[in-house]
Amino acid sequence: MNHLKKKKTMVLSFTLIVALAGILAACSKDEAAKGTPTAAKEEATAKRGQLTATFYDRGTVPQQVGNVEKNNWTQYVNEKGPVDVKFVPIPRGESVQKLNVLFASGSAPDIIHEFDSPFRNQLYATKQVLPIDDLIEKNSTVYKKLLQKYPELKKAATKPDGKMYEFGRVQRLVGFQALFIRNDWLKKLNLKVPQTTEELLQVAKAFAEMDPDGNGKKDTYGIALSSETGGAVDAMFQNFTWVIDNDKLIKDWERAETALAFKKQIYDSGLTDKDFLADKNGQKSIQDWVSGKTGIFVGRTIDTVNFKTYYEPLKKNVPTAEVIAIKLPQSKFGRFAVGLNNPVQMTTMINSTTKDPVAAIKYVDFMASDEAAKAFRYGFENVHYTVGPNGCPVQKDPEKYKMEISWNVDFQLLMQQIEMGDCAQVEAQLNQDVPLEKEFIELVKQNNEANMASDVQYGRVTAAEHFPSLPSDLQLILTNTAQITDIYNKAIVSGSNYTVEQAMKDARKAWGDLGGKQLEDYYGKWYSEQKDKAFLAADMMKFMKK
Numbered sequence: 159m160n161h162l163k164k165k166k167t168m169v170l171s172f173t174l175i176v177a178l179a180g181i182l183a184a185c186s187k188d189e190a191a192k193g194t195p196t197a198a199k200e201e202a203t204a205k206r207g208q209l210t211a212t213f214y215d216r217g218t219v220p221q222q223v224g225n226v227e228k229n230n231w232t233q234y235v236n237e238k239g240p241v242d243v244k245f246v247p248i249p250r251g252e253s254v255q256k257l258n259v260l261f262a263s264g265s266a267p268d269i270i271h272e273f274d275s276p277f278r279n280q281l282y283a284t285k286q287v288l289p290i291d292d293l294i295e296k297n298s299t300v301y302k303k304l305l306q307k308y309p310e311l312k313k314a315a316t317k318p319d320g321k322m323y324e325f326g327r328v329q330r331l332v333g334f335q336a337l338f339i340r341n342d343w344l345k346k347l348n349l350k351v352p353q354t355t356e357e358l359l360q361v362a363k364a365f366a367e368m369d370p371d372g373n374g375k376k377d378t379y380g381i382a383l384s385s386e387t388g389g390a391v392d393a394m395f396q397n398f399t400w401v402i403d404n405d406k407l408i409k410d411w412e413r414a415e416t417a418l419a420f421k422k423q424i425y426d427s428g429l430t431d432k433d434f435l436a437d438k439n440g441q442k443s444i445q446d447w448v449s450g451k452t453g454i455f456v457g458r459t460i461d462t463v464n465f466k467t468y469y470e471p472l473k474k475n476v477p478t479a480e481v482i483a484i485k486l487p488q489s490k491f492g493r494f495a496v497g498l499n500n501p502v503q504m505t506t507m508i509n510s511t512t513k514d515p516v517a518a519i520k521y522v523d524f525m526a527s528d529e530a531a532k533a534f535r536y537g538f539e540n541v542h543y544t545v546g547p548n549g550c551p552v553q554k555d556p557e558k559y560k561m562e563i564s565w566n567v568d569f570q571l572l573m574q575q576i577e578m579g580d581c582a583q584v585e586a587q588l589n590q591d592v593p594l595e596k597e598f599i600e601l602v603k604q605n606n607e608a609n610m611a612s613d614v615q616y617g618r619v620t621a622a623e624h625f626p627s628l629p630s631d632l633q634l635i636l637t638n639t640a641q642i643t644d645i646y647n648k649a650i651v652s653g654s655n656y657t658v659e660q661a662m663k664d665a666r667k668a669w670g671d672l673g674g675k676q677l678e679d680y681y682g683k684w685y686s687e688q689k690d691k692a693f694l695a696a697d698m699m700k701f702m703k704k
Contacts, residue, residue, distance in 0.1 A: 207241040207517025211269035212257070215247040218565040231566050234533060240520040243269075253277075261286055268512035269521060271505055271571050276636075278507060279627030282323050287507040288515060289321040297516050300523040301325065304574060310700070313693040314502045314624055324504040325522050329575040330583065331701040333483075333609035334460050335386055335497030336601065338468070340453045342480035343370035351484050355394060355420065358454070358487045359429075365453030366429045371476075380429035381454035382447065383421060385440025386497075390456045391424075392417050396491045396617040400681060407619060407685035409678050411666065413491060414646075419658045422650045435647055444468070450476035459483065459602045460499055462587045463564070469598050483605040485614060494617035495609040501701035502693060504623060505571040525572040534570050535582060537563045550581035553589070576701065610702060616695050619685070624693040626684045628677075635673040642668050 215226045223230045226247040235243055246267045248256050254277045260266040261281075270287070272278055281287045294302050305311050308328050315322040344351065344361070347368055352358040362380030364370070371378055381387065392398065397417040401410045424430050437443055447455040448471040457468035472479050486496045508518045524530055536543050536551040542559055543551035553559045575582045585602050588595040608614070619625075628636060642665045649661035669675075684692070 207514045207520065209241050209269055209512070209514065209517050209521055210244045210246055210267035211521070212248045212267050212271045213245040214250040214253065214568045216250045220561050220565065223562060230562055231534070231569050239524040241517045243521060264511070266509050268509050268518055270507045270509060271568070273505065275504065275623035276633060278324060278504065280633065281507060282317050282627055283630055286510050287323050288510050288512070289323055290325070290508065291322050293515055293519050297519040298523055300527050304328070304526065308502070310502045310693055310697050313691065313697065314504055317627060323507060325506040325572060326502055326504040327572055327574055329499060329501050329503070329701070330703055331501045331610070331698060332460060332499055333496070333605035334458060334499040335390065335456050336459045336483040336605040337390060337486055337496045337608065338455050338457050338481050339484055340370070340479060341482045342478060343453050346370055352487050354487050355489045359423065362424065362429045362454055363427060370453060371450060377451065379431055379446060379452045381424060382434070382443040382452050382456070383424060383430040384434040384437035384443045387443060387456040388421070390486060390496050391421055393494050393496060393617060394486050395420065395489045396494055398618050400619050402619060407682050409674065411662065415658060415662050416489070418646050418649060418661065422658055425650050426653065435651065448472045448475060450479060456496065459584065459605045461584055465588060465595065465598045469601070470594055473594055481601065483601050483608055485608040485611065492615055493613055494615050498609055498616060498698065500621035500623060501698055522572060526574055528577065531573045531578060534566055534573055535578065550586045616698065618695060620692070620694045621698065625681070626688070628680065632676060632680055635677060638672045639669060639674055
C-alpha cells in the first residue's frame with residue numbers, strides 16, 4: 159500500500175510539474191507577444207518620441223511647485239503633449255552665452271526657444287538649425303493651419319535662401335511701452351500735458367525744481383533717462399538708426415544728433431538721475447518711479463505683471479499718486495509711438511542635430527494649440543478659474559494663480575494669443591472690482607490710444623527682429639558699432655568738455671572705420687529688393703484691432 163501511495167504521489171507531482179510548465183510556457187509566449195513591461199514602456203516612449211528643449215531660468219519658479227526642470231507645467235506638457243520633453247534651464251540674462259557654449263560642445267537641446275534674433279540668425283548662417291517647410295507640410299496640422307491663416311508668419315520665418323527656419327506666435331497689436339506721467343503733479347503745479355518736446359522739457363524742469371511731492375526737499379527727478387525711458391526719447395525723434403527717405407533705407411545722423419542734444423540738455427539741467435548710466439538694467443529707475451521720486455517714466459501695459467511692477471507698488475508707497483499714459487510729444491520729425499509690441503514674433507528653432515524632427519513638429523503643434531494656450535494662460539476650469547458673465551475666465555484664488563500660473567510665461571512662446579480673442583488681453587486678466595486694477599485697466603486703454611491714434615506714426619522700418627539676418631562678417635561689424643553708444647553717453651555726461659558736435663564727428667568717424675558703410679549697402683540693397691516681401695511696419699498694422 160505504501161508503495162502504491164508513493165507511486166501515486168509521484169505521478170501527481172509529475173502531472174503538476176507538467177501543468178505548471180505548460181502555464182509558464184503559455185505565459186512566456188504571451189509576454190513575448192506583448193513584450194516585457196520594460197520593453198513595452200520603451201516601445202511606448204519610442205512611439206511618443208523624446209526631445210530636449212531650452213527653457214529660460216528667470217529664478218521665478220516657486221519652490222512649492224518645483225524648479226525649471228520639473229514643475230507643474232513640465233508635468234502638464236509631458237502628460238498631455240504627444241512627446242516626452244526634458245527642459246534644459248538657460249539663464250535668461252545670459253541665454254546667448256549659454257547657448258553658444260552648448261552648441262560649441264555639441265550638447266544643445268533639440269528645441270531652441272530664444273528671443274535674441276541676431277543669435278537665431280547666427281544659427282541659420284552657420285547651418286545649425288533645420289529648415290522647416292517640408293517638416294510642416296508632411297507632419298503638422300495646427301501650425302500648418304496657422305501659416306495659412308496668418309501668411310505673415312511665413313514672411314517673418316523665411317531666411318535669405320527662401321526657406322523657413324523659425325516658428326513664432328501671433329498677437330494683437332497693442333501699446334507695449336507707456337509714457338507715464340504724474341497727473342497729480344501736473345495739477346499741483348498748474349501744468350498741462352506736454353504736447354511738444356519743448357513742453358516736455360518745461361514740465362520735467364518743473365517736476366525737478368518745484369517740489370511736486372511737497373516734502374520741502376529738492377529730491378525729485380523730472381524724467382528718467384536710463385533703460386526704456388531713454389529709448390522713448392530716441393523714439394520721440396525717430397532715432398532708430400535706419401529710416402526710409404525717398405523710398406530708400408538710409409543710415410540717419412540728423413535724428414541721432416537731435417536726440418543726443420535733448421538728452422544732454424536734460425542731464426545738464428539736473429532733471430534726471432546723475433548716475434543713470436550705472437543703471438544698466440533699469441531697476442534703479444523703476445525704484446525711483448514706484449517710490450514716487452520721478453515724474454515722467456516709461457513702463458509697460460502689456461501684461462498683468464506690469465501692474466505688479468509699475469503701478470501697484472507706486473500706489474502702495476504713494477496712495478495719492480495719480481498716473482496717466484500720454485502720447486509721446488511731437489518733435490520736428492513727427493509724432494511717434496512710444497512702443498508697440500511685435501505682433502508676429504519668432505521664438506523657436508529646431509537644432510539640426512535632432513534625432514527626431516517629426517517629434518519636434520508634434521511638440522510645436524501641441525505648444526501652439528488652443529488647448530495648451532488656454533491651460534498656460536488661465537490654468538484649469540474650476541481649479542484656477544470660473545467663467546464670468548462675459549465668457550472670460552475669472553480667477554478663483556489670486557494666490558493660487560500667482561503660485562501655479564503667473565510665472566509660466568516661457569511656456570507661452572508658441573501661444574497664439576490672437577486666436578484667444580479679448581479674453582487673452584491684459585484688460586480681461588485684471589479684476590474690475592479691485593480699485594487699483596480698475597485704474598490700471600484705464601491706463602492700458604489710454605496707452606493703446608496714445609500709441610495707435612490717427613496722428614501717431616510707428617517710427618521704425620519694422621520691428622528689430624524682422625531686419626534681415628547678416629552674414630557673419632557684417633554681424634561682427636554691427637556688433638562692433640555698438641561702441642558708438644559710448645561716444646553718445648560720454649557727450650551726455652561731460653558738460654562743455656565734450657560737445658554734441660564733437661561726439662557726432664567722432665561717431666561718424668567710428669562708423670566709417672568700423673565698416674558701417676557695408677551695413678548701409680547691405681540693408682539698402684535688402685530693402686530695395688525685398689520691401690514687397692519682407693515683414694515691415696505696414697504688415698504690423700494689420701494686427702491692430704479694428
